Amino acid sequence: MQDKLTLMIPGPTPVPERVLKALGKHPIGHRSQEFQQIVKRTTELLKWLHQTNGDVLTITGSGTAAMEAAIINTLSQGDKVICGENGKFGERWVKVAKAYGLDVTTIKEDWGKPLDPEKFKSILDKDDEIRAVIITHSETSTGIINDLKAISRHVKAHRNAIIIADCVTSLGACNVPMDEWGIDVIASGSQKGYMMPPGLSFVAMNENAWEASKRSNLPKFYLDLQSYKKSIDKDSNPFTPSVNLYFALEESLSMMKDEGLSSIFNRHKRHMNATQEAMKSMGLDLFAKDGFGSPAITSVEPTGLDAETIRKTVKVNFDILLAGGQDHLKGKIFRIGHLGFVNDRDIITAVAAIESALDQLNELKKPLGTGVATATKILNKQSN
Amino acid sequence: MQDKLTLMIPGPTPVPERVLKALGKHPIGHRSQEFQQIVKRTTELLKWLHQTNGDVLTITGSGTAAMEAAIINTLSQGDKVICGENGKFGERWVKVAKAYGLDVTTIKEDWGKPLDPEKFKSILDKDDEIRAVIITHSETSTGIINDLKAISRHVKAHRNAIIIADCVTSLGACNVPMDEWGIDVIASGSQKGYMMPPGLSFVAMNENAWEASKRSNLPKFYLDLQSYKKSIDKDSNPFTPSVNLYFALEESLSMMKDEGLSSIFNRHKRHMNATQEAMKSMGLDLFAKDGFGSPAITSVEPTGLDAETIRKTVKVNFDILLAGGQDHLKGKIFRIGHLGFVNDRDIITAVAAIESALDQLNELKKPLGTGVATATKILNKQSN
Numbered sequence: 001m002q003d004k005l006t007l008m009i010p011g012p013t014p015v016p017e018r019v020l021k022a023l024g025k026h027p028i029g030h031r032s033q034e035f036q037q038i039v040k041r042t043t044e045l046l047k048w049l050h051q052t053n054g055d056v057l058t059i060t061g062s063g064t065a066a067m068e069a070a071i072i073n074t075l076s077q078g079d080k081v082i083c084g085e086n087g088k089f090g091e092r093w094v095k096v097a098k099a100y101g102l103d104v105t106t107i108k109e110d111w112g113k114p115l116d117p118e119k120f121k122s123i124l125d126k127d128d129e130i131r132a133v134i135i136t137h138s139e140t141s142t143g144i145i146n147d148l149k150a151i152s153r154h155v156k157a158h159r160n161a162i163i164i165a166d167c168v169t170s171l172g173a174c175n176v177p178m179d180e181w182g183i184d185v186i187a188s189g190s191q192k193g194y195m196m197p198p199g200l201s202f203v204a205m206n207e208n209a210w211e212a213s214k215r216s217n218l219p220k221f222y223l224d225l226q227s228y229k230k231s232i233d234k235d236s237n238p239f240t241p242s243v244n245l246y247f248a249l250e251e252s253l254s255m256m257k258d259e260g261l262s263s264i265f266n267r268h269k270r271h272m273n274a275t276q277e278a279m280k281s282m283g284l285d286l287f288a289k290d291g292f293g294s295p296a297i298t299s300v301e302p303t304g305l306d307a308e309t310i311r312k313t314v315k316v317n318f319d320i321l322l323a324g325g326q327d328h329l330k331g332k333i334f335r336i337g338h339l340g341f342v343n344d345r346d347i348i349t350a351v352a353a354i355e356s357a358l359d360q361l362n363e364l365k366k367p368l369g370t371g372v373a374t375a376t377k378i379l380n381k382q383s384n
Numbered sequence: 385m386q387d388k389l390t391l392m393i394p395g396p397t398p399v400p401e402r403v404l405k406a407l408g409k410h411p412i413g414h415r416s417q418e419f420q421q422i423v424k425r426t427t428e429l430l431k432w433l434h435q436t437n438g439d440v441l442t443i444t445g446s447g448t449a450a451m452e453a454a455i456i457n458t459l460s461q462g463d464k465v466i467c468g469e470n471g472k473f474g475e476r477w478v479k480v481a482k483a484y485g486l487d488v489t490t491i492k493e494d495w496g497k498p499l500d501p502e503k504f505k506s507i508l509d510k511d512d513e514i515r516a517v518i519i520t521h522s523e524t525s526t527g528i529i530n531d532l533k534a535i536s537r538h539v540k541a542h543r544n545a546i547i548i549a550d551c552v553t554s555l556g557a558c559n560v561p562m563d564e565w566g567i568d569v570i571a572s573g574s575q576k577g578y579m580m581p582p583g584l585s586f587v588a589m590n591e592n593a594w595e596a597s598k599r600s601n602l603p604k605f606y607l608d609l610q611s612y613k614k615s616i617d618k619d620s621n622p623f624t625p626s627v628n629l630y631f632a633l634e635e636s637l638s639m640m641k642d643e644g645l646s647s648i649f650n651r652h653k654r655h656m657n658a659t660q661e662a663m664k665s666m667g668l669d670l671f672a673k674d675g676f677g678s679p680a681i682t683s684v685e686p687t688g689l690d691a692e693t694i695r696k697t698v699k700v701n702f703d704i705l706l707a708g709g710q711d712h713l714k715g716k717i718f719r720i721g722h723l724g725f726v727n728d729r730d731i732i733t734a735v736a737a738i739e740s741a742l743d744q745l746n747e748l749k750k751p752l753g754t755g756v757a758t759a760t761k762i763l764n765k766q767s768n
Contacts, residue, residue: 012411012627017556023628027396027581028389029705060583061445062623065606099605191624199444199583199626211701213467219603221483222449239446242583242626243396244407286575321413 001319007321010140010169010297012191012198013340015248019196022251027243029300036235038246043232045253046202049171050186051261052178054206057228058249060242063168063189066201068096069223070164070185071134071173074204074212077101079131082123082161084115084151088141088326089166093134100218111142111329112299114292117150124154130161138170141326143288143299143335145170152181162208168192169296172256173268173339184209190245192296193264195341199245205229238346245274268295270382271338271347274375278351281374282358283365287333296339297323300354305363313357320353344379351375385703390577392734393707394524394553394681396575396582397724399632401578406635411627413559414751419627420619422634426519427616429637430586432754433555434570435645436562438590441612442633444626447552447573450585452480453607455518456629457589458596461485463515466507466545468499468535472525472710473550477518479494484602495713496683501534508687515547515596522554525710527672527683527719536565546592552576553680556640557652557723568593574629576681579636579725583629589613640673655722655731658762662735665747665758666742671717680723681707684738689747691718705736728763735759 007014015023028034039058046056059065071093075081081102083094086109097104107119115135124130133155137148148165155163162184167176171186172193178186184206191198203225205213213225228237256264275298288298293306302310311322311334323335336350355371358364391398399407412418423442430440443449465486467477470493481488491503499519508514516703517539519526521532521656524601532549551560555570562570568590570655575582587609589597589607597609611622640648659682660670671683686694695718707719720734739755742748 003410007408007411007413009413011624012414015411020408020410024404026387026389026404027391027399027575029391029393030396030582032705061449061606062624063624065445069605096605099608100603189624191411191627197626197628198414198624199629219484221480222445222452223606224483239448240395240582241446241572242581242629243575244581245583245626321416323413 004319006346008322008337008346009321009344010192010335010337010339011189013195013337014342015195015197016252016255016341018255019251020246023080023197023244023248025244025247030237030243031241035243038250038310039232039237040235042246042249042253045257048176048257049253050204051176051180052206053205054178054204055229055232055318056202056204057225057232058237058241059201059203059223059228060199061201062198063187063201064092065223066187066189066203066318067093067166069203070187071096072100072216072220072223073225074162074164074185074209074216075102075131076215076217078103080105080127080129081132081134082120082130084135084146086113086115086142086144087111087136087139089136089168090138093136093166097134112144112287113289114144115146115151116144117147117154120151121154124158124161130158132162132164134164136166137176138167138173138294140169140297144292145174145294148176148183149181152183156182162212169294169339172264174265174295178204178206190249193340194249196245196248199242200249204318207300220282224310268338270379271342272298273382274347274378275336275338277378278371278375282355282371296337298336298338300332300336301333306331307333309361310334310354310357313360314353317356317360318349318353320350348372348375348378388703390704390730392721392730393705394576394719394723395573395722397579398726399579399581399724400636400639402639403632403635405629407581407632409628409631414621414624414627422630423616423621424619426630426633426637428578429641432641433637434562434588435560435564436588436590438562438588439613439616440586440588441609441616442625443587443607443612444583444657445621447585448476448570449607450571450573450587451550453587453609454571455480456484456600456602458546458569458593458600459486459515460549460599460601462487464489464511464513464516465516465518466504468519468530470497470499470526470528470530471495471520471523473520473523473552477520477550479516496528496671497673498528499530499535501531501538504535505538506544508542508671511545514542516546516548519546520550521560522551522557522645522678522680524553524681527678527681528676529558529678531580532560532567533565536567540566546596553678553723556648556681558649562588562590564754574633577724578633579639580629580632584633604747617764650731652722654763654766655726656682658731658759659720659722659735661757661762662759665750666739666755680721682722683717683719684720685717690715693745694718694738694741697744698702698737701740702733702737704734707746731763732756732759
């Protein structure tokens with residue numbers, strides 16, 4: 001049906017009406033006092049979301065712009081770095097690092113398995129010259145959550161290295177206490193836990209990161225975070241920002257503040273649990289290693305079936321958009337996004353839609369209703 | 385009055401309701417066929433606007449991102465380039481070029497005076513090694529239009545150089561026939577002639593520019609136009625684009641197509657003429673050298689008066705936002721933006737508001753009504 005789409009992909013995620021209304025307002029001058037107030041308020045709320053006293057800078061750009069900014073502002077050509085790679089976004093870190101001539105050691109795991117913190121420790125212990133450890137927290141392509149806290153602890157024990165994390169699909173979905181865990185740089189994007197359309201991205205920098213930035217010699221201009229820092233201290237931006245997305249940002253962050261961090265994290269956990277258990281109860285395998293499923297995305301591997309056929313059936317019959325597998329996982333997995341502006345109704349309908357699609361395709365292995373019953377039980381038991 | 389603001393700054397410019405409505409729609413998946421259709425249609429319309437058969441690539445970012453992309457995709461470290469500099473955006477070109485280690489020769493003119501094409505010719509004639517000439521077409525900070533056509537002609541006569549132009553406030557305001565004039569790279573931004581909020585920028589590349597890109601060795605990732613080119617050929621984007629701004633882009637470009645290029649250019653010319661003559665008739669000096677006023681912005685130098693006081697009075701009494709002077713021109717000039725979604729009513733009210741402000745400040749040198757009468761006469765005589 002036209003205009004009836006429900007997004008259950010890991011980004012763009014659904015956007016509340018309040019946020020869309022704010023987005024659709026007439027723009028104002030980006031050098032006006034009124035806009036400065038918006039910059040000031042959103043900056044405070046961004047610090048709250050990141051649980052940091054450091055800086056959070058807003059860039060007009062995709063999440064990849066924030067990832068690149070994280071690297072080119074803290075490192076120099078030839079710097080030794082370790083990149084964790086167990087999915088498409090881990091691969092992207094490696095590509096960005098190599099594009100700038102960094103000396104990259106890659107710690108790989110199979111897609112669907114988490115990074116092993118001990119492997120990071122063993123390389124860090126042996127090499128004083130490592131300048132950064134760069135990882136993806138929630139790997140969007142596979143639905144894995146990596147142990148950022150443990151890896152960060154190993155980096156903290158090192159003399160020179162900082163830790164840079166892509167928290168694009170973990171921030172606003174689970175606890176990422178930047179200061180407590182000692183994460184030096186966090187990159188994120190607006191179309192995820194922020195409950196906003198894409199177009200803004202964010203780089204959080206602590207004191208260590210700024211210290212590292214002093215020796216960084218990689219060329220940059222638009223993504224030079226020193227200019228953003230100078231501007232943010234005056235509640236402003238170095239370049240004309242996406243004014244309307246700032247309106248939306250203020251609205252969505254206010255909604256998140258009203259809900260509260262622990263409620264947001266609990267909601268995502270319940271939705272993850274309900275989705276995972278519902279899939280298993282229908283006889284479908286989860287792609288992520290047990291215990292490492294992301295609170296933002298559940299990847300399902302319907303062994304023996306074409307994942308794309310299930311995904312398309314759900315789309316055609318129910319106007320629910322699930323994500324497919326990327327690269328070698330295309331046709332092998334489908335991914336259910338339960339990130340951001342998602343309520344229990346969305347989880348129940350997604351499960352029901354997948355169950356219905358399997359029934360229609362004559363591939364249902366358990367009695368019709370099993371998935372929805374499982375999800376319902378968990379949602380009722382684990383109250384919000 | 386709250387929510388009654390009229391923007392008459394050179395960006396953000398006013399946005400039509402249709403475009404805001406499109407902006408405020410629920411986002412869709414950026415890898416969907418529906419979104420591919422939007423990319424396809426906007427790409428065709430962008431080519432129409434640029435009057436080119438080359439490529440026009442859409443970047444989620446500010447205009448400066450497009451400027452940087454233009455440089456880092458066509459040039460290499462140490463390359464000799466000529467930058468024209470007669471305002472703040474000319475200065476920005478120089479800063480970007482130097483940030484990437486280019487060997488920059490600057491051709492300067494005083495702010496308010498146009499670049500001299502002959503000076504470009506004389507350097508080009510003497511030096512075969514020049515790789516690019518980089519200029520600003522409409523210099524937003526001063527309201528000057530530079531002679532891009534003449535400068536481009538001199539570049540075409542050179543063996544090696546390409547021409548890169550910032551057309552941020554000229555595209556969609558006056559004729560910029562990319563292919564006819566042989567402009568190799570054009571950078572522009574959404575919050576200008578496009579009648580959209582800020583957040584998207586555009587880089588147009590012709591065959592010469594792609595040829596130059598083959599030898600470019602500057603490091604890049606987010607702004608690597610080869611990835612955008614590969615994606616656009618599949619009606620897609622390399623990174624998650626600003627989906628909602630794409631909705632707005634399709635709407636605004638359709639409106640522009642309906643109006644037609646010659647009507648758009650004629651409208652801007654009439655508004656420029658009416659504004660310039662109205663200011664002169666009130667005894668106010670224009671800042672731009674005679675004959676070189678931009679069709680997008682009229683800069684006014686109210687000799688003996690504080691420009692900021694006039695600007696603030698207009699804002700407080702009429703909710704019309706004019707732009708002030710930048711850097712050393714602060715307090716010396718104010719700038720009237722008549723770019724994009726501007727009609728005759730906007731011109732008349734801006735003139736009336738300035739006239740009223742001068743009257744209230746007891747600084748009116750001519751009978752009250754002179755400015756509005758002058759503007760009205762010109763608008764009536766030069767029909768749309």
